[in-house]
Amino acid sequence: RAKEAGRGRYEVFDEGMRARAVARLQVENELRRALDREELQLFFQPIHDLQAGRIASCEALVRWNHPERGLVGPDQFIPIAEESGLIVPLGAWVLQRACRQLARWRRSVEAADSLRITVNLSARQVTQPDIVDTVAEAIEEAGLDPQDIGLEITEHVLIEDAQTTADTLRRLQRLGVRLVIDDFGTGYSSLSYLKRYPIEVLKIDRSFIDGIADDESGDLAIVTAIVRMASALGVDVIPEGVETEAQLQALRDLGCQYAQGFLLDRPLPPEELEARLRG
Ligand code: C2E
Ligand code: MG
Ligand code: MG
Ligand code: MG
Secondary structure, X not given: OHHHHHHHHHHHHHHHHHHHHHHHHHHHHHHHHHHHOOOEEEEEEEEEEOOOOEEEEEEEEEEEEEOOOEEEOHHHOHHHHHHHOOHHHHHHHHXXXXXXXXXXXXXXXXXXXXXXXXXEOOHHHHOOOOHXXXXXXXXXXXXOOHXXXXXXXXXXXXXXXXHHHHHHHXXXXXXXOEEEEEEEOOOOOOOOHHHHOOOOEXXXXXXXXXXXXXXXXXXXXXXXXXXXHXXXXXOEEEEOOOOOHHHHHXXXXXXXXXXXXXXXXXXXXHXXXXXXXXX
């Protein structure tokens, strides 16, 4: 009996794993088709220049407009795209569309004259031998200046395959794009990266912004240290996930020039971002 129950449990476990693998494979297949069927869509979240009182740039964030499930967030499919390698064509699509969108705004909206755009790159993309060409082609096809484009990579990327990555980042820098560290503080958080790699912008992870306005959390001390260090190295800082007035005030008090978060703006579809730009 005990043996039977044991065997039963084992099968249930097996079935669960099988079901998850099948579900994953299904998402992977659907995602492959989604790319061809134009089911992916970019939203844009403004990054505000607090001193100039305007939108300085925006981050392109991908969504999947699924025929049955509706608007699906990137956390639900980017990890699967990364594992399956689909992130390579998907990422190229994001780059191309983000560049085209900025070019369109530049032509049609006066306030977009100095607007910049940032695009997230995953580790798998950065290690593609032709990543620099992919980036250069998207920019050139849209008729943009490389300075208009920022590439967001996480600290994690800097640790993997350090030599090749360092090479790629230097080539991207020579191309003229701006390199941005995303989610800063969640990885290995070595500030020495700022010296070793040609980083121009550092985005402080929202987990540190969370408690910045209360005394007990220690977040204010951490963010203060990051802001001072970045400023000494000539690196711009963008705090992410600003949700309250108190957090925004704390950041202003620190002399932070930029901020991104739901308090200021949510990620917006292109028409809404355009309306925001027109004021
Ligand atoms: P991320 O690059 O760190 O993007 C910021 C995320 O924080 C976005 O989530 C944004 O909606 C969210 N956010 C912004 N302000 C606030 C706030 O005030 N409070 C809270 N709670 N959240 C805020 P989203 O759009 O769901 O994207 C999640 C992650 O998916 C991104 O994190 C990025 O790592 C990844 N991702 C999105 N689009 C792409 C893409 O095109 N390529 C790649 N490789 N990854 C992407
Ligand atoms: Mg990002
Ligand atoms: Mg981030
Ligand atoms: Mg992230």
